Amino acid sequence: MKKVTSIKEMQKIIKDFQREGRSIGLIPTMGYLHEGHLTLAKKARLENDIVVMSVFVNPLQFGEEEDLATYPRDLERDMELAAEVKVDYLFHPTAEEMYPQMQEITMNVGARTERLCGASRPGHFDGVVVVVSKLFNIIQPERAYFGKKDAQQFAVIDLLVKNFNFPIELVAVDTVRESDGLAKSSRNVHLTAGERKEATVLFASLQAAEAIITEGEKNPSRIIDVMKTMLNEKTSGEIDYVEILSYPELQPIEEVGGVIIIALAVKFSKARLIDNIIITA
Numbered sequence: 289m290k291k292v293t294s295i296k297e298m299q300k301i302i303k304d305f306q307r308e309g310r311s312i313g314l315i316p317t318m319g320y321l322h323e324g325h326l327t328l329a330k331k332a333r334l335e336n337d338i339v340v341m342s343v344f345v346n347p348l349q350f351g352e353e354e355d356l357a358t359y360p361r362d363l364e365r366d367m368e369l370a371a372e373v374k375v376d377y378l379f380h381p382t383a384e385e386m387y388p389q390m391q392e393i394t395m396n397v398g399a400r401t402e403r404l405c406g407a408s409r410p411g412h413f414d415g416v417v418v419v420v421s422k423l424f425n426i427i428q429p430e431r432a433y434f435g436k437k438d439a440q441q442f443a444v445i446d447l448l449v450k451n452f453n454f455p456i457e458l459v460a461v462d463t464v465r466e467s468d469g470l471a472k473s474s475r476n477v478h479l480t481a482g483e484r485k486e487a488t489v490l491f492a493s494l495q496a497a498e499a500i501i502t503e504g505e506k507n508p509s510r511i512i513d514v515m516k517t518m519l520n521e522k523t524s525g526e527i528d529y530v531e532i533l534s535y536p537e538l539q540p541i542e543e544v545g546g547v548i549i550i551a552l553a554v555k556f557s558k559a560r561l562i563d564n565i566i567i568t569a
């Protein structure tokens with residue numbers, strides 16, 4: 289596996305592969321790799337000739353009060369793990385390389401960002417679409433792989449691709465979980481031992497919601513109340529949001545039906561965790 293830090297060098301490598309008619313799969317990440325990222329990479333390996341993984345902690349998608357400075361990083365370990373799953377190129381630009389004139393680059397996402405993380409992290413998805421557009425332009429992949437743990441992000445990038453005519457197939461990959469159900473996340477490393485134990489209730493509350501829906505409950509507020517009670521009883525974390533919306537439109541619904549997302553975010557002392565399930569009710 290080769291590490292590339294220069295955009296120009298990456299573009300030259302890509303051009304050569306395109307001339308040979310080889311397909312390229314891209315896995316955008318912020319690094320500190322875990323089994324979730326590696327599952328995306330393994331799928332990309334199966335479906336493409338060349339696999340590029342980007343590792344870039346994108347400053348544009350972090351709010352001022354957020355955890356950009358403390359976001360976990362370990363490039364050496366990332367390189368070992370990416371090589372194990374046969375990634376061909378690890379693209380790791382600096383922020384200066386990606387944003388030489390940072391103030392001048394802006395994009396504004398309206399649709400699908402009014403709720404969930406879009407509401408609690410203002411400007412977050414504007415930063416995500418900027419960096420993802422740049423990565424799509426630099427790597428020009430045939431396929432790009434994203435996790436369903438960030439389901440709102442997938443819904444937004446899906447619109448980005450359609451609106452801006454990127455000739456890219458988006459591949460959504462199921463959330464990879466720890467054996468006790470907690471969604472794998474780079475930020476889990478920032479949970480205290482006590483918080484780590486409590487955090488199993490995040491997925492448990494989503495499962496409880498699904499069970500209640502299966503039993504016939506159709507009122508989103510009642511389901512959300514049950515989830516909030518569970519979360520408040522079992523964690524010291526502060527609920528950021530618990531919502532039930534249509535998916536992928538992410539609009540409020542009066543009655544459970546069709547494809548819906550049940551999504552939550554909880555703030556622990558040093559990590560804000562998200563999780564969701566998407567079901568057809």
Ligand SMILES: Nc1ncnc2c1ncn2[C@@H]1O[C@H](COP(=O)(O)OP(=O)(O)OP(=O)(O)O)[C@@H](O)[C@H]1O
Nearest residue numbers: 317318319324434435437438463464472473474475
């Ligand atoms: N548990 C998971 N299962 C499947 N995909 C995942 C999982 N966690 C992250 N991904 C996907 O990996 C890609 C890169 O995500 P990112 O580097 O932000 O990892 P993360 O673990 O979600 O980090 P964070 O701490 O920011 O939540 C995204 O498409 C994301 O949805």
Ligand SMILES: CC(C)(CO)[C@@H](O)C(=O)[O-]
Nearest residue numbers: 316317318346416419438
């Ligand atoms: C897609 C992404 C790599 C853009 O920085 C990031 O939002 C992530 O890791 O999900």
Ligand code: BAL
Nearest residue numbers: 318349350412438441
């Ligand atoms: N996977 C989401 C990236 C972020 O939290 O900024």
